[in-house]
Amino acid sequence: MQATQAAQATQGTQATREKVLIDGAMGEGGGQVLRSALTLAMLKQLSVEIVNIRAKRNKPGLLRQHLTCVKAAQQVCGATVEGDQLGSQRVIFTPGKVTAGNYHFAIGSAGSTALVCQTVLPVLAVAKGESSLSFEGGTHAKAAPSLSFLQNAYFPVLRLMGVGIELAIERLGFYPAGGGRWSLKLTPAKALRPFHLSENPIKPLNLAKHLSITALVSLLPRSIAEREVSKAKALLSLPEHPATVTDVASPGPGNILMLQVDQGGYCNQFDITGEPGISAESVAKRAVGRLNKLLQSGAAVEEQLADQLLLPMVLAGGGSFTTTKPSLHTTTNVEVIRAFGGVAVDVTAAGKQRWRVSVVGA
Template sequence: MNKKTILIDGSKGEGGGQILRTALSLSMLLNQPIEIQKIRAGRKKPGLMRQHLTCVLAAQQICDAIVEGAELGSQRIKFTPATTKPREYEFKIGTAGSTVLVCQTVLLPLALAGKASKVILHGGTHNGMSPSLTFFEQSFLPALKSMGLDCKINTHKLGFFPAGGGSWQIDINPIESLSPCVFEKPGTELEQQQNHCRALSIIAGVKHSVAKREIEEAKQLLGWHAPNTEILEAKAFGQGNSFHLSVGHKHQIAMFEQMGELGLRAEQVARRTVKSLKHYLKSGAAVEEHLADQLLLPMALAGRGSFTTNVLSSHTVTNINVISQLSGVCIKTQQLSDTLWKVYLD
């Protein structure tokens, strides 16, 4: 029996590309036809940009979907999935658009498809407008590992904005189902946070002194004299710099990142990153806002779970609503204080 197509308003709530990506993932996972209208309608450049179009085409390829409206600038697509096929795939964005977001669109459908897959991606890895490949590998994937999903990343080349040109692959081991996530307390106790803090500066074609200044400024502002520090001189298509502060260990790592920019001093890059980290630490939350948004779909698929976060963003609220519309799963939120929310499914 053919399922009725579910109509989704792509302009509701936050109104960005997250609606498209979550809807595509669930469409494949539930074998549910969808039609998305008003895609990114409120944006300066509405409709599908190259990165979003690559998400649609990647989803189409892995499940032999019938698709209407898959073209640049389109504000409407109709997506009718067939069976997801686990195997090797290669997707190219052609710009500095986020390869991480393309990967996240197909990751869970492929992981739950019964056999191993490999996905090779080309495009942006660090563009400042979405979670970086570093965040994906060091924060998101460890959280998923606690839920049973084990993946391996092999980075060939980073792709900074505006040049792009990054290249990496992910090997996805199959799982039958996801275990619930429970992240309600910070990954490390308050008195241990200094010992579990890591400062990482990634540079490509940028002076080594820039990375040193970022790290020294962060150490001074935090008052932490000996966090784990690393300067990574990366292979990349163009020049770039990305600064990261993370706290936690094992499966629960909160990461904060800031791209270096022309005209932005290394000290300013560090200050912005430290400000975000301090806001998170003060809240007592287990999960920062970007990871919170990305844990919603895995939690819905697991059927149970909970976490606390320091920001209930419009991205998160919109994502909750899309998941509810397509799957019927009702993720709940509860404000515990001015800077602490609980997100849960029971």
């Protein structure tokens, strides 16, 4: 995204003092537009109308996991909602006061519990009082951040900002069976600390000191995970590097390969969920490819974590990081944030393969 493009006015949105109108077809046109709009509506205490929800998906409108996000947001702030039915392509959400407490969210399918969590966690992270959240549904699927990603990459950054998070995992839930169960205890920060992640000290030559390789497997041959690990080590020219293969409890079959790079206080994680018809070697190639992309750029944050850090920066009223070329998910999130106002978001090229993203409070 070029600097001139980043400075252009948001298209497909309109903000007034009473209501923010969001076109769900903007940018990537998926569920992220809905989730970010719900979070920002609660944070800003503004009514939001979201139209054309998931317009660019094969099955537009609210699926079960998206409806659960709406219901979860409604529950934590006592919102009034219109259009909260399966298949709905228009939702009007008018938030009340966000209230800390004990909440349970069950999707009833293999839909992503991580995405439900990310809808409500940011606002509860600045609420008055501790909260306990429990989730039932999917934890690992290809089209959403995994619970392992939250655990190893997303939550550590929130802790750097001053949020207390204690995670407990009862069992994982791979797509398509789902059935995962997990919970967290959340202690809000008195004042969120903005973070600035500018340079990546990890280079190919010192990667081995900071790299962890882990593969999880459920109800599938252990050899699948072993082949993923072996291929990843070969591609990274680290044949003797230690790795962990773990059999996990889950209602259905599943597998994920994770390459974790310890950045000192936070982690970049590159995970790929195994799929039928995709070889173990292909899974490893995808994960290593993403890792190498970050190392070559010299950026501090990989593109999927970059997308997830924007809303926490809005909550903190500032912050910055460098990343590889922003994904469509990231640029879409920027558009939604700009529609609500209150902060300035700047995305500028900082080199051939590196971009700087910054948020400044208005």
